[in-house]
Amino acid sequence: DNDKALKKIYDYFETNFSRFGFKPSTINEKNCTNVYFTINEDIIKKDESYTLKIDDDGMMLIGKDYQGIFYGVQTILQLLETSKINNELKIPSLRIEDEPRFQWRGMMLDVGRHMMPLDFIKRCIDITASHKMNIFHWHLTEDQGWRIPIKNFPRLKSISAFRKETLIGHYNDKPHKFDNSKYGGYYTIEQINEIIEYAKDRHITIIPEIEMPGHTSEVFSAYPELSCNGKYIPVNPGSYWPNLDIFCAGNDSVFTFLENVLSEIIELFPSNYIHIGGDEAEKTNWKKCSKCQRRIKEEGLKNEAELQSWFIKRIEKFILSKKRDLVGWDEIIDGGLAKSATVMSWRGTKGGVEAAKMGHEVIMCPLTHCYFDYYQSDPEKAPKAFGGLITLKKVYSFEPIPKEIPSDKEHLVLGGQGNLWTEYVQNNKIAQYRVLPRMTALSEVLWSGSSR
Ligand code: ACM
Ligand code: ZN
Numbered sequence: 172d173n174d175k176a177l178k179k180i181y182d183y184f185e186t187n188f189s190r191f192g193f194k195p196s197t198i199n200e201k202n203c204t205n206v207y208f209t210i211n212e213d214i215i216k217k218d219e220s221y222t223l224k225i226d227d228d229g230m231m232l233i234g235k236d237y238q239g240i241f242y243g244v245q246t247i248l249q250l251l252e253t254s255k256i257n258n259e260l261k262i263p264s265l266r267i268e269d270e271p272r273f274q275w276r277g278m279m280l281d282v283g284r285h286m287m288p289l290d291f292i293k294r295c296i297d298i299t300a301s302h303k304m305n306i307f308h309w310h311l312t313e314d315q316g317w318r319i320p321i322k323n324f325p326r327l328k329s330i331s332a333f334r335k336e337t338l339i340g341h342y343n344d345k346p347h348k349f350d351n352s353k354y355g356g357y358y359t360i361e362q363i364n365e366i367i368e369y370a371k372d373r374h375i376t377i378i379p380e381i382e383m384p385g386h387t388s389e390v391f392s393a394y395p396e397l398s399c400n401g402k403y404i405p406v407n408p409g410s411y412w413p414n415l416d417i418f419c420a421g422n423d424s425v426f427t428f429l430e431n432v433l434s435e436i437i438e439l440f441p442s443n444y445i446h447i448g449g450d451e452a453e454k455t456n457w458k459k460c461s462k463c464q465r466r467i468k469e470e471g472l473k474n475e476a477e478l479q480s481w482f483i484k485r486i487e488k489f490i491l492s493k494k495r496d497l498v499g500w501d502e503i504i505d506g507g508l509a510k511s512a513t514v515m516s517w518r519g520t521k522g523g524v525e526a527a528k529m530g531h532e533v534i535m536c537p538l539t540h541c542y543f544d545y546y547q548s549d550p551e552k553a554p555k556a557f558g559g560l561i562t563l564k565k566v567y568s569f570e571p572i573p574k575e576i577p578s579d580k581e582h583l584v585l586g587g588q589g590n591l592w593t594e595y596v597q598n599n600k601i602a603q604y605r606v607l608p609r610m611t612a613l614s615e616v617l618w619s620g621s622s623r
Pocket of ligand 1: 450451500517
């Protein structure tokens with residue numbers, strides 16, 4: 172009772188216990204004499220780890236830290252799932268010593284293409300926590316919609332958050348058809364704070380992502396002056412790929428804009444890591460833009476790849492000045508990697524290997540194993556997906572540390588994550604169908620040692 176954080180986990184335990192039709196106190200009175208939760212750093216050495224003992228005297232859960240206790244509770248709840256027989260709960264005597272293999276065990280959700288309601292975001296966080304995963308990467312901005320209010324730029328929520336209509340069917344099916352129905356919205360600051368708190372209580376860190384310099388065309392529906400050609404374009408209904416309109420790297424107002432946005436993001440989200448996207452920025456317009464070309468000359472850069480690198484490094488400087496760390500998709504390596512950047516390797520594991528060799532932190536989420544927007548079974552019989560095929564078995568075969576990484580650099584692989592892009596995820600049901608059970612396989616890969 173005098174440890175508020177521990178009491179909070181106990182309350183979580185009690186609440187979740189009740190879904191089995193029992194209360195812990197009932198057990199206390201009848202079968203089980205004690206339920207102890209205790210933190211002991213001398214006995215348990217590794218972060219987030221725990222030991223659980225169950226015998227005739229009761230349950231004893233010892234954690235290295237609060238996270239350890241929380242994950243021990245998840246194990247108890249999993250035991251209960253299989254212990255209710257004929258209205259009786261019989262938990263076997265046991266001793267479990269458990270620790271995570273990786274510190275970054277994540278899930279990413281894209282709310283740009285389709286925006287999931289707040290209750291479902293909470294559900295995602297619950298499911299993530301029950302899998303002993305600790306990162307929720309919230310992909311908040313996309314060509315198809317901007318989902319977070321920014322005080323200094325109110326047109327992002329009133330204009331960039333809405334599209335006139337949405338593509339029906341697959342992008343590859345031509346001619347394109349549309350639903351003729353306005354779509355969009357954004358999470359309010361109150362809602363975002365609610366999610367951050369909700370996640371915190373479940374030992375999950377929310378990593379916000381604000382895309383740049385590409386996947387940003389929705390911004391130019393509200394602030395066209397920030398693109399190379401300065402032209403208004405409507406928010407993408409899902410029918411343009413790739414979007415050629417990206418932030419102009421030669422225009423200093425772009426950096427004023429982004430620093431404003433990132434300041435508000437950093438004020439709102441407590442995470443150490445701030446994700447700045449960096450993927451799939453088409454350089455077509457940069458090649459034609461006099462401002463971008465002038466920047467290349469003035470900064471002594473070789474080409475547009477180096478201009479992107481210069482762009483990211485300028486943003487890195489700003490993020491570091493706010494005492495946070497930058498994460499970006501693996502394209503941020505092209506043209507020279509910012510000194511402190513953490514790399515999220517998605518185009519396979521090659522980028523991650525390269526970054527680790529250079530001494531950078533890496534998160535592995537290759538599209539060969541971690542893209543949960545891909546089909547998981549026979550496409551003929553499944554709801555329309557982006558493409559590909561990643562079966563449950565394939566996810567189980569995922570090894571986040573490829574052998575190309577020298578052993579003295581292995582520690583730089585912080586872990587991995589599953590990514591759910593939502594072009595073809597129109598609602599909660601489909602989201603849940605795509606994520607499970609592949610996320611269960613991923614959680615085992617990230618938690619259990621490779622020998623198991
Ligand atoms: C990505 O899938 N474009 C990161
Ligand atoms: Zn430009």
